[in-house]
Amino acid sequence: MSVLKTALGSLGTTRKQPGMISQLQSSFDRYKCTWDECQQRLPGDKELRDHLSAHSVDALAHWACGSICTWQGCKFKAKFKTTHQFNTHLENIHAKPLLCTRSRCTYKRPFKNEYELERHNSSKHSAERPWECPYDYCPSETRAFARKDKWLKHIREVQHENDAFCLYHHCYFSTIRAGKGFEDRKEISTHFNLWHSGRAVDGYGCALGSCGNTGKRDRWHLLGLQQHLQIQHKIVLGLDSLQTGLKGTDHIFRSQQVPFDLYNKWIDCEICASQTLQTPLGNTTSTSAQFGMAPI
Incomplete structure (x- = not known):
């Protein structure tokens, strides 16, 4: 027995x-070894980690680029193209299993990476639903989501009023002027995924020049803000510099963030200026200097 x-x-x-x-x-x-032909039981965590690491060395020695995992008993069928990919798999799945540590969690299998573990925690162990439907009039009963992929799925599958165009200020007027909206629902979700954040705390905005008079916030990703500054204000900044300049702020780009060498060179946003600073003849301002505007 x-x-x-x-x-x-x-x-x-x-x-x-x-x-x-x-x-x-x-x-x-x-503390049981997961190598099929071994099944040895170790006295503690350290001993088990050392034991599994030894099997990892053996698995790596028998692995060839482009082949499946050589850990005996591994059920993953994916092929690994690089040594780095295979080593990551060995560590997260076998040698140092990336497991959910929440008490009473019934999911016992290891996760491939930190992203999957975070998704699991968001779905199963968090009551927060920070990803919100961006549309004011949404027919769905569920308008907030725990994960980004669920948020994008909602945008892609649920039809909203006037969603042929992006609802955010600068995107909306840019596409209206171009006369070309989204061609299908997949294009809508792709646009939001690339350019906008579903979480208010992550979104970026601009309040430079006339952009500060609209009261609109575009909830861009950092890349979206970078593109806006370059196209509409002629301010060219790297993503790292832009992120550093906005660190600790409310993520709104203002005159304080304009580099000293560009302070008198930036131009006003044509989209916002055309709505907020019209002359009696209907002409719009194009630069802050033309109207004697001080950057805000």
Whole structure:
């Protein structure tokens, strides 16, 4: 009789104590090697990690570029193109399994990467739903989501009023002027994924010149703000410089963030200026200097 069966037998009638049996089984298997032909049980975490690392070396030695995992008993069928990809797989799945550490979580399998673990935690262990539908009039009962992919799926599948054009200020007027909206629902979700944030805390905006008079915030990704500054204000900044300049702020680009060498060279946003600073003849301002505007 095995050690486990002996332990279970000492519990008496097993039907009355399923929780205790499950706990004992889990504790018994906790330090068990996952290499099929090994199945050795180790005394603790450190010993198990060292033991699994030794198997990783063996698996790597028998692996060839473009082949599947060589860990005995691995059920993954994906082929790994680089050594880095395979080493990441070995570490997260086998040598140092990336597991959910929440108590009472029923999902016991390791995750391929931190992103998948974060998705799991957002879906299963968080009550927060920070990804919000951007449309004011949404026919769906569910308008907030725990994960970005669910948010994008909502935008792609649920039809909203006037969603042939992006609802955010600068995108809307740019596409209206071009006379070309979204061709299909997939293009809508692709646009939001590339340019806008579904979480208010992550979104960026511009309040430079006339952009500060519209009261609109575009919830751009950082790349979207960078493109806006370059096209509409002729301010060219790298993503790292832009992010550093906005660190610790409300993510709104203002005159304080304009580099000293560009302070008197930036131009006003034509889209916003045409709505907020019209002359009696209907002409619009094109630069802050033309109207004696001080950058805000």
